[in-house]
Amino acid sequence: MQSIVVFGATGSIGDSTLDIIACHPERYQVYALSAFSRMEKLVALTQKFQPKVVIVPDEARREQFLTLNKEGFQPAEIRLGQEGLCETARDSQADTIVCAIVGAAGLPSAYAAAKAGKRILLANKEVLVTAGSLFMQAVGQYGATLLPLDSEHNAIFQCLPKHNPKQHLQKVIITASGGPFREYPLEQLVEVTPEQACKHPNWNMGRKISVDSATMVNKGLEVIEAKWLFDLEPAQIDVVIHPQSTIHSMVQFVDGSLLAQLGNHDMRIPISYALGYPERITHNAAHFDLAQLTCLDFSAPDFKRYPCLRLAFDALKEGIGACTILNASNEIAVAQFLTKRIKFTQIAQTIAQMLNSIVAPELCSIDDVLAFDAEVRERTLSLLEWF
Ligand code: NAD
Numbered sequence: 001m002q003s004i005v006v007f008g009a010t011g012s013i014g015d016s017t018l019d020i021i022a023c024h025p026e027r028y029q030v031y032a033l034s035a036f037s038r039m040e041k042l043v044a045l046t047q048k049f050q051p052k053v054v055i056v057p058d059e060a061r062r063e064q065f066l067t068l069n070k071e072g073f074q075p076a077e078i079r080l081g082q083e084g085l086c087e088t089a090r091d092s093q094a095d096t097i098v099c100a101i102v103g104a105a106g107l108p109s110a111y112a113a114a115k116a117g118k119r120i121l122l123a124n125k126e127v128l129v130t131a132g133s134l135f136m137q138a139v140g141q142y143g144a145t146l147l148p149l150d151s152e153h154n155a156i157f158q159c160l161p162k163h164n165p166k167q168h169l170q171k172v173i174i175t176a177s178g179g180p181f182r183e184y185p186l187e188q189l190v191e192v193t194p195e196q197a198c199k200h201p202n203w204n205m206g207r208k209i210s211v212d213s214a215t216m217v218n219k220g221l222e223v224i225e226a227k228w229l230f231d232l233e234p235a236q237i238d239v240v241i242h243p244q245s246t247i248h249s250m251v252q253f254v255d256g257s258l259l260a261q262l263g264n265h266d267m268r269i270p271i272s273y274a275l276g277y278p279e280r281i282t283h284n285a286a287h288f289d290l291a292q293l294t295c296l297d298f299s300a301p302d303f304k305r306y307p308c309l310r311l312a313f314d315a316l317k318e319g320i321g322a323c324t325i326l327n328a329s330n331e332i333a334v335a336q337f338l339t340k341r342i343k344f345t346q347i348a349q350t351i352a353q354m355l356n357s358i359v360a361p362e363l364c365s366i367d368d369v370l371a372f373d374a375e376v377r378e379r380t381l382s383l384l385e386w387f
């Protein structure tokens with residue numbers, strides 16, 4: 001029996017993860033669930049999965065949770081905030097930590113899980129974008145097991161040989177759907193609304209990653225994520241637009257052979273692979289029907305349409321400080337766009353301005369990263385006040 005913690009249990013990845021866990025009560029037991037808002041949903045999940053621990057951000061949410069959760073199952077403990085998340089990541093009763101918080105807010109708890117040598121299922125890509133080298137160092141040093149949930153990285157992980165994965169590797173090819181604006185008139189992008197941006201053609205995801213997919217900064221974050229997960233040079237990472245999202249990514253070897261992982265675009269497929277690894281387990285997602293496949297299209301991404309992708313490649317070459325600037329300024333800009341304070345096209349402009357105006361210090365510890373991340377957020381907010 002594996003004892004599982006789901007950080008970000010009320011989100012889209014949390015939903016998919018818990019849906020698989022519910023199929024296998026003989027294998028998995030939920031030890032802890034965290035949520036930042038949506039206490040009604042956390043109460044419903046608590047009743048269904050009966051975790052020993054729940055984690056909420058603060059005292060006010062705790063009161064709200066207790067008021068809503070008057071009847072039925074009561075968790076033994078309610079923990080609070082980042083400290084509660086980190087304590088749970090280190091908890092000796094937890095085997096597997098599913099990191100599905102959105103944004104750099106998930107960094108302290110994911111890092112605590114790495115230092116505690118846990119089995120980590122990572123969806124929260126911002127952890128690797130802001131602190132890739134430090135996080136991977138902790139994973140190695142403390143003997144943690146890191147399994148990627150992001151569908152592209154999960155596909156690459158499935159295609160790479162398990163022993164000496166880099167020996168004959170030439171490059172990885174990350175596929176991108178191109179998002180909702182792949183064919184949208186360029187000059188009209190300035191007017192697109194949050195509702196349009198969140199309407200992804202293939203995937204149903206949280207609002208931040210949906211906007212990230214529309215700007216394709218998401219693909220840029222995934223390039224950086226791939227660098228750290230698989231220890232690659234930037235030149236070994238390609239991005240190709242593949243609107244059908246049937247191939248989730250590919251690996252090319254020195255002999256020119258390409259291996260691809262295909263399937264329906266349903267996050268339960270990569271999540272089940274990581275949950276069951278090294279075994280494969282069943283779930284409720286539909287299987288792919290090859291007879292329905294009419295074509296697989298590919299094209300190179302256009303940096304005029306997707307300037308954020310170029311910014312991410314540039315940041316990766318600059319180093320971890322620039323990646324933190326990219327991530328933090330993007331998080332602020334996306335939040336401002338979602339509340340209609342800035343235009344869609346201002347997301348890329350904001351990131352570019354922050355990358356150009358801030359000189360990153362050397363970041364030697366997670367505390368350094370968190371302090372710098374906070375500084376970039378503040379400076380991005382004050383820049384946007386001028387817009
Ligand atoms: P979501 O918005 O649906 O859910 C986010 C979860 O994080 C919620 O449970 C929320 O309560 C919690 N949360 C939000 N802010 C928090 C904070 N400050 N502190 C603690 N908890 C907080 O997001 P999602 O789509 O499930 O994405 C989660 C992560 O997984 C992101 O990093 C995203 O990039 C990555 N990811 C998502 C998908 C997908 O299909 N949704 C695919 C690949 C990777």
Ligand code: MG
Pocket residue numbers: 150151152222
């Ligand atoms: Mg992805």
